[in-house]
Amino acid sequence: MSYSVLNTDGSEPIYISSDNKRTCIGIDSVLQEWLRANEDTLPSDIQAQVDAGTLTIADAD
Amino acid sequence: MTKARTNASASPAVGRNMVINGAMNVAQRSASVTGLGAASGYFTLDRWYIAEGDASAGRFTMSQTADGPNGISANCLKLDCTTADTSIAAGETLILRQRFEGQNLQRIGKGVAGAKQITVSFYVKANAAFTFGVELFDEDNARQITKLFATTTDWVRHELTFAADEDDGSSPFADDNANSLILAFWLHGGATYTGGTLNTATFANNTNANRAAGIDSFFSSTDNNFFITGVQMEVGPVATEFEQEDISTTLGKCQRYYYKTGPLVNNDTFCLGFNASTTVAVGVTDFPVTMRAEPTALEQNGTPAHYKIAHASTVTTCSAGPSFYTATVGSGTATFTVSSGLTAGQGIEIRSLNSTAFLAWSAEL
Numbered sequence: 283m284s285y286s287v288l289n290t291d292g293s294e295p296i297y298i299s300s301d302n303k304r305t306c307i308g309i310d311s312v313l314q315e316w317l318r319a320n321e322d323t324l325p326s327d328i329q330a331q332v333d334a335g336t337l338t339i340a341d342a343d
Numbered sequence: 344m345t346k347a348r349t350n351a352s353a354s355p356a357v358g359r360n361m362v363i364n365g366a367m368n369v370a371q372r373s374a375s376v377t378g379l380g381a382a383s384g385y386f387t388l389d390r391w392y393i394a395e396g397d398a399s400a401g402r403f404t405m406s407q408t409a410d411g412p413n414g415i416s417a418n419c420l421k422l423d424c425t426t427a428d429t430s431i432a433a434g435e436t437l438i439l440r441q442r443f444e445g446q447n448l449q450r451i452g453k454g455v456a457g458a459k460q461i462t463v464s465f466y467v468k469a470n471a472a473f474t475f476g477v478e479l480f481d482e483d484n485a486r487q488i489t490k491l492f493a494t495t496t497d498w499v500r501h502e503l504t505f506a507a508d509e510d511d512g513s514s515p516f517a518d519d520n521a522n523s524l525i526l527a528f529w530l531h532g533g534a535t536y537t538g539g540t541l542n543t544a545t546f547a548n549n550t551n552a553n554r555a556a557g558i559d560s561f562f563s564s565t566d567n568n569f570f571i572t573g574v575q576m577e578v579g580p581v582a583t584e585f586e587q588e589d590i591s592t593t594l595g596k597c598q599r600y601y602y603k604t605g606p607l608v609n610n611d612t613f614c615l616g617f618n619a620s621t622t623v624a625v626g627v628t629d630f631p632v633t634m635r636a637e638p639t640a641l642e643q644n645g646t647p648a649h650y651k652i653a654h655a656s657t658v659t660t661c662s663a664g665p666s667f668y669t670a671t672v673g674s675g676t677a678t679f680t681v682s683s684g685l686t687a688g689q690g691i692e693i694r695s696l697n698s699t700a701f702l703a704w705s706a707e708l
Contacts, residue, residue: 283382288666296667305667306640311707315383
């Protein structure tokens with residue numbers, strides 16, 4: 283499963299899982315775990331958020 | 344005359360078990376999920392997280408199973424290996440774990456003078472004799488300790504007491520709502536975690552290679568299964584009888600971390616709200632208990648047509664799935680999208696089409 287950017291209309295971007303069953307904000311722990319696991323191969327829209335500084339990949343626990 | 348107050352017992356008759364859902368009775372997400380093993384996450388029983396390191400080829404089914412030891416719990420957590428993995432890469436793990444808020448661990452007094460022992464007990468069985476590990480991992484100070492246990496084909500209660508950890512006297516668990524401790528059942532691990540000497544006598548600063556040395560692999564055969572219930576973690580050197588808890592108490596504790604509506608049937612109400620535009624409505628869900636933190640995610644069944652907006656005398660089916668909008672510890676706000684036909688500003692009711700529709704808010708550790 284991967285994530286993409288759903289919208290950027292609100293105060294912070296909303297992300298959606300590829301099965302369309304999960305939406306979240308950037309600090310969500312499940313999203314963060316996916317980001318860490320796929321840090322080198324992120325989809326372009328996600329990478330753009332990272333590059334813009336609106337999505338931060340936090341260190342693992 | 345002022346009388347000094349004495350502290351409440353660190354090991355009370357009720358509330359001594361720091362594990363939530365140790366009887367495996369609450370499974371808001373699902374009772375059974377197949378094909379697990381490729382990713383980490385919460386899948387079935389509340390509070391019980393599957394941690395995968397580097398992806399293993401091993402796959403398994405995780406389920407809540409009505410096969411608990413009589414008089415302890417009707418239910419247990421079952422892992423059933425469906426794809427074996429006998430070529431274990433260094434970073435692989437399969438860990439069943441629960442995380443704890445630091446503010447719920449203050450009774451341990453860990454990391455300072457007078458720290459107390461911790462005793463973990465649990466009932467376990469498997470298809471054969473295996474050696475697995477139980478680890479306590481102090482997330483605040485990166486310290487850990489692991490003890491091994493053996494399975495048989497019958498239910499056996501294991502009682503493992505972990506040494507008190509005063510550390511350097513200045514490293515307590517943070518007194519907050521963040522993750523401070525992980526109780527981890529190691530069922531599979533690569534050389535990164537098994538290549539050293541098991542750290543089992545006292546807490547020590549973490550060395551990955553010493554975390555799971557000596558464990559067997561759950562993924563060694565598709566014959567393998569693993570059952571566990573009656574999990575208890577308490578202060579002191581003694582494993583007391585497993586603490587029974589009524590379902591409403593356990594459910595409330597679980598809902599602090601994850602709240603799933605339902606089950607609902609056709610035209611039942613999820614929540615109330617208003618139309619923000621001609622295509623988007625906003626619905627607000629009040630949580631039954633105050634959540635650990637502001638939820639960061641909304642889950643739903645992935646089928647937009649299972650969600651409906653009742654407005655005036657009309658019901659309109661959604662064209663996109665409910666989406667996270669914002670949340671506090673007391674309520675969550677989601678957006679519901681239709682192709683057209685809403686009247687901005689109008690009050691609405693969000694309804695389900697069938698019993699598979701749900702809204703779930705997550706504030707998991």
